[in-house]
Amino acid sequence: MPTIRGIYDFPGPVAEAATKLKNRGFSDLEIYSPCAFPELDSVLDEKPSGVRVWTLIGGLIGVVTGYSVAIWMALDWPIMVGGKPFASIPPYTIIGFELTILFGGIATLLGLLVVGGLPYGKFGEMDKAYSPRFSADEIGLVVSCSERDVAEVDALLRATAAKEVDLVEA
Template identity: 30%
Template sequence: MAESQRLFAVLAAFDMPERLVEAVRTIRGQGFRKIDAFTPFPVKGLEEALDFRDRRVPAAMLIGGLIGAAGGFLMQVGTNLDYPLRIGGRPLVAVPAFMMITFELLVLGAVLACLAAMFIADRLPRLHHPIFDTDGFDLSADDRFYLAILADEQFDRDEAGKALAALDPQAIIDVLERARS
């Protein structure tokens, strides 16, 4: 099986988080839309600069929580109607008595839905990413901030390289992706 390599992204390394956020704003202003950033810790303002609007995880949590709460409540109602115990004049469907289990299953449903949505949205488990092969990328765990312009059908390597060079990064790196043929 022969291995060939194709360009996955052009990566620029920065030393300060503020420079990364400014670089993202500049690159987006120049019309690049397929960009990503890699940082060792959360950077304030980066989400807005990247124009990140993916709200699938909170929506999944809401739906999971509602399903969990409804399931917990209906489970208790069904159990009390199937096996009625008339004790002390309490009604069979005693809503205040059902709230503890309903709340616990609401939390459980929201957490499980959150985990599932995060795994799906992040395409996990992903054991390898082309950027992991980049020289020096392991420093992103310490003190480097990376901006990647991802390659697509309309990608021009020279234009992306010039745009990144104008930002005065510490390094500009071509990220190659191994494609099996």
């Protein structure tokens, strides 16, 4: 399947081109960019990132672990102090808080790896469409389409201010 790559300087036209391509029914699109651009955040996938679920679950596991570990250990090794309860919630809130952050943070890292598909491939093995230019200043919009659509995609990319269009895979 032919893969066409348009190279851009700015994110605005990339978003415009990708939206037009999506509207015309092209679904196999990829954008490579040197940094995060808000304009490109939801162009290919409008759903919020799944990382948020990881953070939430990690945080919840953390808070439950923090409180339950402290309470269980206080009951398992009871120290009688002035007739007060063995398990004391206010100081254990610190443990609960710390573990919420700890587990939430580690889960966020795992979420980034799983949702973002990292490590990608066999580390150094890049997509054919990837170029070091995309870790310089330029943005790439890559479209896989059938042979009959190549001319249409080429024209659309050029019409949206792509400064170069090339065929990565014929």
